[in-house]
Amino acid sequence: MKKDLTSEIKTELKERLHDKDLKxxxxxxxIAEKILSAKAGEHFSADELWEKLRKTAKGVSKATVYRTLNLLVxxxxxxxxxxxxxxxYYERMVERPHHDxxxxxxxxxxxxFENAEIERLQEVIARESGFKLSYHSHKLFGACPRCRSRRQA
Ligand SMILES: [Zn+2]
Ligand SMILES: [Zn+2]
Known part of the structure; x- marks a missing residue:
């Protein structure tokens, strides 16, 4: 399953690159393999990805990492x-359910997190304003349990 997916993505990538006269x-x-082997729920910056690749893959430039990431996006x-x-920040999108x-x-x-009620309400809000949603991105900012307990200590 995993192997098929990777080859499918490779084919897509090849086509995409071909459009831009790239191979x-x-x-x-x-780079693509490294990203696809990332654990579900792993969020990484381009620099972090590059740091990881630098140790294992020689001859991968930072510019290539950035460009390849953009293509994958x-x-x-x-x-x-x-x-x-x-x-x-980036994360693998294939084989992953939607989440915020x-x-x-x-x-x-x-x-x-994923909340069915929030998902449903978004659709309602969009419909009421005559919008057809193509995507959404919920981000909630605050202090995590670990940081909160550190404060109290
Ligand atoms: Zn995520
Ligand atoms: Zn924290």
Whole structure:
């Protein structure tokens, strides 16, 4: 299953790159594989991804990491988030159910949630304003339990 998905994405990536007169080079493939092997619920910045790749994959430049990430976002293979941390964060989108995020403004911890009632209400709100939703992104900011108990101590 996993293998099929990866090859499917590779095919898509190849097509995408071909449109731009680019090839699915080894570095790009290494980057895509690294992202797809990421654990569900892992959120990472481009710099963090590059740091990880630097140790294992030689010859992968930072610019290639950034460009490949953008391609994967365009292709909806990767989702891009602004968690208010001064840089963009990314997560694998394929084989993942929709979810929203809670962000700790103190330690930066990210917690995922899904709430059927919120999902439903969004549809109602959009419909009432004549909108047809294409996507949404909920971000709730605050202090996580760990940071809250540290404060009290
Ligand atoms: Zn997430
Ligand atoms: Zn925290």
């Amino acid at each position: 699915l080079t080894h570095p790009r493939e290494v 365009e292709k909806k293979i990767v989702e891009e988030h602004d968690f208010g941390k001064g840089q963009k 995020h809670l962000i700790c403004v103190q330690c930066g911890r990210i917690v995922e």
